[in-house]
Amino acid sequence: MRLRGHPVSENPAGEAQAPGPLWSEPGTLLEHVAVAVLGMDDDDRICYWGPGAQRLFGYKAGDVLGKPAATLFPAAPVDGTSAAERLAERGRALGYWRVRMPALHQDGTVFDCGFRVFPVTGRQGRTVIVGLASRGDELDRVKTNLSFLDALFETCPIGLVMLDENLRYVHLNQALADMDGIPIENHIGRSMEDFMITSDGGEYQRMLHAVADGGRPVVSALVVLRTPGRPDRDQVRSVSFFPLSQAGDTRPGLGGLLVDVTDREQAIVEATAGRQRLALLDRAAARIGTTLDVDVTARELVEAAVPEFADASVVEVVEWMDEPEVFDPDLPLVTRRIASGTSLPPPAPELVGGLERVTYPPGSAIHETLRTGLPVCVPVNDEFMTRTVIHQARAQLLIDSGLTCLLIAPLIARGTVQGITMFGRSAARPVFTEQDLSLAGELASRAALCLDNARLYSQVQEIALTLQRALLPTNLATSPSLRIAHRYLPGSHLTEVGGDWYDVIDLPGGQVALVVGDVMGHGVPAAAAMGRLRITAKALARQNLEPDDLLMELDACVQEAGIELATCLYIHYDPATGRAHIANAGHPPPLVRAPNGSVKIIDNVPGVPLGVGGFPFGTHEIALREGDILALYTDGLIESRGKDIDEGIGALRTQLAGVAGTLEETADSILTHLLPAGPTDDTVLLLAQVTERRHPSTSTPTDGDA
Template sequence: MSSPRPGGRPGDEQAPGPLWSEPGTLLEQVAVAVLGIDEDGRICYWGPGAQRLFGHEAPDVLSRPAAVLFPAAPLDGAGAAERLAERGRTLGYWRARVPTLHRDGRVFDCGFRVFPVTGAEGRSVILGLASESAGLDRVKTNLAFLDALFATCPIGLVMLDENLRYVHLNQALADMDGTPIEDHIGRTMAEFMITSDGGEYQRMLRAVADEGRTVVSTLVVLRTPGRPDREQVRSVSFFPLSRAVGSRAGVGGLLVDVTDREQALLEAAAGRQRLALLDRAAARIGTTLDVNVTARELVDAVVPEFCDASVVEVVEWKDEREVFDPESVLLTRRIAAGTCLPPPAPELVGGLERVTYPPGSSIHQALTTGRPVCVPVNADFMTRTVIHQARAQLLVDSGLTSLLIAPLIARGTVQGITMFGRSGGRPDFTEEDLSLAGEIASRAALSLDNARLYSRVQDIALTLQRALLPTAVASGPSVHVAHRYLPGSQATEVGGDWYDVIDLPGGRVALVVGDVMGHGVPAAAAMGRLRITAKALARQNLEPDRLLEELDVCAQDAGIAYATCLYIRYDPPTGLARIANAGHLPPLLRRANGTVESIDEVLGVPLGVGGVPFRTTEIELHDGDTLALYTDGLVEARGVDIDEGMAALRSRLEGMTGTLEETADGILARLLPEAPTDDAVIVLARIRREGLGDVPA
């Protein structure tokens, strides 16, 4: 044996021995003594472990007979030291338990392993490794117990490292997860325990690893990728591994499947999830009066939490009074769809706008009964419900295995259907799921019906408003006019903004702009009434203040509580414009030299108030002057102060360089947001003085 820095030769001072152990290893838990016996039976090597095991320091035993380590030999036989040396040389390796003598006189059992090595100068040395038998028995017992525990224990056992990755687990836990042991190693526990607790389970594990907390018999509801169709309840206990007995830092755990025992807990958890989904759906569906937005909100509320795919379809009735006939073909229009599945599922749900269902389909069944139905995606469903072979193949390839069809019925009217689909990776729909889908569909149907009715009223109001507003305003020799009317966004009802340009006797021209408070059909009807009345009164050549007084009486008779109106009568021969105002925003006048002024000398009360006289003011207009009449929707928007809007309008007028049409478009583009919330009107009138030649328009 080559000599590796011996730790116990004559003259050595506490040098490390040839065998030593790092902290925390098995050798530190079980003392191992290393000693050498030469050819003369004397101790020629004494390691630090030997000193700890036998109690002798190296100087006390080196060069002494090895018999000093054992009780006296029996009278009729060789001593223990002689037997160990002889068996080591003749057998090459021998192990035995031998009574051993401690320096303090205590005798204890010791396990020896002896074998020959070649020492310095070719001399033969018997090297002995010795450990106290009690320590060896304890370690062997513990190891045997742990091996048996991991092999046969019906409770799930796991060791995780500090990053909560699997280091060791038993077959019982692998069976619970439905995934082989080898597929766990190196992956995190979060990958195998799918919970819906908002991350509370992972935070609990992290606290055990980071803060040394202990968790005992905590119940957790979960699913695993290996068993996605089975919801489990586990009783889990976790404790920190703080490098005890050489273990690495991390977490140890025991997991017991108590699903059968805790079925009530599963049902309660599922019930809470359904209620939470219903609450979220109620809050998210119907936030606007837009049919398409409402349908999209329904799909977003259920995918992926409740299902893997969903569509919303409305029935295409030819006549609103038409009643659903289960014996007739049903035509629907798909207005919303969504899925979390990979292709071709997106093409399946989103690749078709109009759908035809033959009589006897599952859709007819749901609409006939008025209750949700659950159907498997099988050959029978394909035959009865799906007409096109290509669509049927897409459905098969999508991975969807079951469909829940819920009718959309509100106020006794069939609005359409919504379908929820699940793939094989989810459990089938239950009776509770049918009830939940019916509740969600019922609420969605009411929102869709409200949106449909609103859209109809909106269409009526918009049609009425367009019929009452001027479609074209002729420019005469004295006034060139550009006008724009922009309705509010689809989410806003039609307003009561109106304007007109009226030719009067004697070559005069009247410019009118007004705004009725409110929205919808009432506002549009009131606007039309005031516009027609104003036009009739203007042609009687009334003074502006007198015209507004008559218009005010008309508003009161019609029950119009609040409306504004600005009336300007321009006389080209004199160049004078007479102006009266009933609570409307003052007109702006851009002079030919580019300066802009506000005509706000007369600001009367709105129409419909009554009891307050109106006044008329007079200004002189010149060639190239431009009057700007507008409504508040142009200069006042949500989040924008009206003074800012007025300043922006003045700026655009001051800098106008193109034609009136270009200026009108530029004003709308500059002042209005992408989705205006109110109607907006702008009327630009450029003055031409009679007999003074044309001014470029």
């Protein structure tokens, strides 16, 4: 037998010798209790003497090596047997003997000493009695401390734990196991993160790692958590952690005390959950309904819920077969899934995203929530599968997905059933609570209102677009003196129909009027006002009024009709003279392109928008030659976010100067370059090219005229 570590014997001169058969072992409990290591030969003489023995008895090695072991004890008992002889005899006879007896210090004082003796075979085959000796009072202190610690771990109502440097459980008491709802043996070797589910973004784990890495202790920190053993109960714990000393060879890590203060801190739990719900609602309110697009709104709802509120979510709108849109709980319900998302691994993505249309039989959980108008929470079990999921393959996907409970909320707004939204959670998360039902109802109400707004907007937009198309000219007037190309592009689906309009009007004597206008506003009112102005302008033009007088009459019409503002550009062209008379009521100026490619902006025609009243309109006259191209347009072509009107007119001028080909090709090229991503507002482009100057007596076009 050999103890590893420091040399324990010295020569008579007091010099350290090479390690003998006995070493003391550092880094153990012996470092906290003074232990003397000594050896006695067959003659009961001291043959080994360690540094601990010198500290305990006061003798240097040279003073006692080779002397009788009785030197270390008071006088022999009455029976004549010395203490040393008794130690050696019992050690040889029993193989191991433990005893407390008086010992003698070099200074003559007697002290209580505890001995452990046992025989050891030496290098030459001799038997040596090894004795381990410690002061009795120190042994009593250690025994008391150990007994206290054992009793503390067994009976303390406070949770006690020891973790390694990776925050894995090394030791814990029953009180902590009871808090977690999981047996002690199931903790050992596993990470604390497996048993403390928090929603603090990892802050609790970072705090523990900082303590384990040698940071300052944490005292009485409050943490809100749930455990897998009690998934339906929020707990508040007051936790204190401290780094282990790592003295000697003790393992690194940290110790901790955990107290369940849930009852005392219930207000904190409720406030924390309330803040989380309010924060989610606040973020959802900012994210849901940013557009009047049904699909975008549905995606926003899913993104607001996953993964913070649920592990998976879908939004489905009802596929109504007939009007009016009335829900009948006795009939199957067909929905169209327009948004889905999940944070779970496969096959969950296939479950939520692999189906476009879903049919629910009467009596399903979907029918229940639409009948009552209230959210419902249902477990994913055989009853739910039977009542709600028709297809066996879909039922198996739902089982394999890991979802264990579903929260179904109706999408109802203004008395109209829009559809449903479903939220799902896996077994790794707590089941939905009453507060979660309330939160889901708030989310669904917000989304339903936005979906209904989008639905109503789409209906109004369709009405306005239909009205606008009906009021715009389908076939423009033709003239032998002008070749015409026209384009009308409605704005994007996110922009309401505007009041842009245009016309080409035949006048007596082969003359032609070109008109482009824009009514301020959008939707049905703007479309109706546009139609009224177009019809009025056409009637006034055929009365052969001068352009400025025609705008005065239109201005009066705008004021009488209560139209807020409108712009109009009116051009009267006489092919007999080649002269064009222009009047402008606040509209973007026309452009004239000459055959040589030069482009002129006709921006010297004064005029305020229609509806202002009290201001005269002027008329400007220009000469047009064969091959000249007049360009009339609305602001949707030249104005956009980040670009002012002057910049847009400059871009149009550049495009008009550089085009080649037919007039139709020119119109297409201008739109392609100026509106590459499509128009964001209604856009009109009207191009008129002079083919030749005609005398009034000429009634038939020449070859090549349109």
